[in-house]
Amino acid sequence: MLLAATALAAEPSAARQKELIHLVRQDCGSCHGMTLQGGLGPALLPAALADKPAESLVATIIGGRPGTPMPPWHRFLAEDEAQWIVAKLMTGFPQ
Amino acid sequence: MRSSLQTLLLGLLSLLLAGCAGSPVRGTGDLGLIIERASGHVTLVNTSSRAAYARIGGLGDLSHASVVYSRDARYAYVFGRDGGLTKIDLLDALIVKRVIQSGNAIGGSISQDGRIVVAQNYTPGGIKAFDSETLELLSEVPAEYAPGRFSKVVGLADVPGNKFAYALFDGGEIWVSDFSDPKRPVTKRYPAGQQPYDGLVTPDGRHYLAGLFGEDGIALLDLWQPEKGARKILEKYGRGEEKLPVFKLPHLRGWSVAAGRAWLPAIGRHEVLVADAASWKETGRVAVKGQPVFVMASPDGRQIWVNFAFPDNGWVQVIDTLSGQVVQTLQPGKAVLHMEFTPRGEAVWLSARDDNRVVIYDTRTFARLGEIPVDAPSGIFFTSRAARIGL
Numbered sequence: 425m426l427l428a429a430t431a432l433a434a435e436p437s438a439a440r441q442k443e444l445i446h447l448v449r450q451d452c453g454s455c456h457g458m459t460l461q462g463g464l465g466p467a468l469l470p471a472a473l474a475d476k477p478a479e480s481l482v483a484t485i486i487g488g489r490p491g492t493p494m495p496p497w498h499r500f501l502a503e504d505e506a507q508w509i510v511a512k513l514m515t516g517f518p519q
Numbered sequence: 520m521r522s523s524l525q526t527l528l529l530g531l532l533s534l535l536l537a538g539c540a541g542s543p544v545r546g547t548g549d550l551g552l553i554i555e556r557a558s559g560h561v562t563l564v565n566t567s568s569r570a571a572y573a574r575i576g577g578l579g580d581l582s583h584a585s586v587v588y589s590r591d592a593r594y595a596y597v598f599g600r601d602g603g604l605t606k607i608d609l610l611d612a613l614i615v616k617r618v619i620q621s622g623n624a625i626g627g628s629i630s631q632d633g634r635i636v637v638a639q640n641y642t643p644g645g646i647k648a649f650d651s652e653t654l655e656l657l658s659e660v661p662a663e664y665a666p667g668r669f670s671k672v673v674g675l676a677d678v679p680g681n682k683f684a685y686a687l688f689d690g691g692e693i694w695v696s697d698f699s700d701p702k703r704p705v706t707k708r709y710p711a712g713q714q715p716y717d718g719l720v721t722p723d724g725r726h727y728l729a730g731l732f733g734e735d736g737i738a739l740l741d742l743w744q745p746e747k748g749a750r751k752i753l754e755k756y757g758r759g760e761e762k763l764p765v766f767k768l769p770h771l772r773g774w775s776v777a778a779g780r781a782w783l784p785a786i787g788r789h790e791v792l793v794a795d796a797a798s799w800k801e802t803g804r805v806a807v808k809g810q811p812v813f814v815m816a817s818p819d820g821r822q823i824w825v826n827f828a829f830p831d832n833g834w835v836q837v838i839d840t841l842s843g844q845v846v847q848t849l850q851p852g853k854a855v856l857h858m859e860f861t862p863r864g865e866a867v868w869l870s871a872r873d874d875n876r877v878v879i880y881d882t883r884t885f886a887r888l889g890e891i892p893v894d895a896p897s898g899i900f901f902t903s904r905a906a907r908i909g910l
Contacts, residue, residue: 446873450854450872450873451766451767451829453582454582454583454767454768454829455767455768457580457582457583457600457623458556458557458580458582458583458600459580459582459600459601461580461600461601461622461623462623462641462642463583463600463623463625463641464641464671464673464688464716464768488764491733493714493716493732493765493768495764495765495766496764500830
């Protein structure tokens with residue numbers, strides 16, 4: 425019950441989800457490709473991410489990876505939004 | 520009587536139609552092409568009438584797509600992200616030929632003699648040369664910088680002598696491949712620096728510059744004396760200060776040499792760096808609104824137009840090259856991705872991706888001259904590129 429409530433709380437609103445999808449496709453897409461098949465940054469498709477722990481991917485999004493072009497997104501994304509993005513990336517990102 | 524009139528009219532009509540289906544007799548100097556990033560379409564435009572005249576679909580994934588022109592400025596070669604290479608006839612407004620040349624491409628270039636079109640690829644990293652007439656594969660140069668290690672290729676540009684210069688993001692080198700014999704390219708390698716992310720050739724075709732992501736500075740290769748190797752200019756421009764995050768990497772394409780100086784985007788600093796184009800010493804820098812993406816000189820070199828990375832991509836600033844000052848700050852629309860000057864620079868076209876339109880400004884008065892509805896526009900490419908080196 426409690427678990428379900430936290431899961432629900434972590435889900436961004438429908439309007440915010442739309443913004444996040446736009447951000448990932450367009451602005452993450454400038455390095456990872458609009459179809460997320462990779463560019464200067466690696467592919468972010470389910471097959472490419474399958475073996476990677478979700479927490480470390482969330483940490484990469486929030487904090488970036490120093491020494492690489494992957495920038496930190498904490499100014500624009502809350503932790504639970506990054507979690508939502510990673511969950512969607514791992515299962516197939518919405519159009 | 521009546522039926523013969525009908526026949527005559529029909530005949531006239533079909534003549535007219537045939538005239539439309541074939542190429543009307545006209546030049547292409549005021550035509551161009553706009554990439555619709557999300558829909559796999561391109562919109563063909565006319566810079567005299569400031570209007571679109573055709574739309575063509577079926578080009579695949581066009582995010583980060585770029586275009587070069589045949590030397591007669593009739594055909595556009597569109598390089599798509601998915602490795603698609605499409606040849607478009609601007610006069611007949613149709614696809615002449617389309618091939619899928621690789622899994623992940625980011626752009627291309629055309630040789631000095633116009634016979635070879637070259638695509639640069641991320642994966643598998645390297646370049647591939649095609650016959651510009653038939654799009655048949657002629658040869659390829661894998662970017663294998665160490666045994667079994669391939670690099671993403673960036674910054675491909677044609678340089679004099681049917682050569683192409685490009686940089687290896689992972690390999691840290693500038694390569695120059697000579698396609699004098701298109702089937703047997705000969706490649707020379709020059710160590711450049713940490714993580715080159717894009718490159719450009721000066722308008723005279725003499726210098727190749729590669730911007731570095733992994734260190735402060737720009738690698739410079741003098742193509743007249745390549746044996747001297749690449750050297751670094753604008754070294755330590757960051758002065759040891761912490762870099763600001765870069766949410767989109769700058770593009771070095773476009774003419775950024777104006778008024779005897781080179782105008783270049785800093786990385787991780789909201790500045791345009793200025794270097795003397797003879798000594799390559801820093802002569803100044805201009806503070807701007809955000810992380811610069813395109814830093815483009817107008818054809819006469821009087822102005823530099825700058826757009827920015829997310830989250831400042833709604834702004835555009837104009838630098839006057841005489842005073843070195845920002846003289847205009849504009850908000851053309853949401854997510855301004857690209858800019859292109861008309862051939863003689865009286866107007867500039869800007870794509871506002873999230874507003875689904877291309878906006879046209881007068882470069883002298885900064886008045887808005889018009890706009891064209893285009894679905895998620897990104898790159899804008901006019902045929903005046905056909906006659907320029909390094910584009």
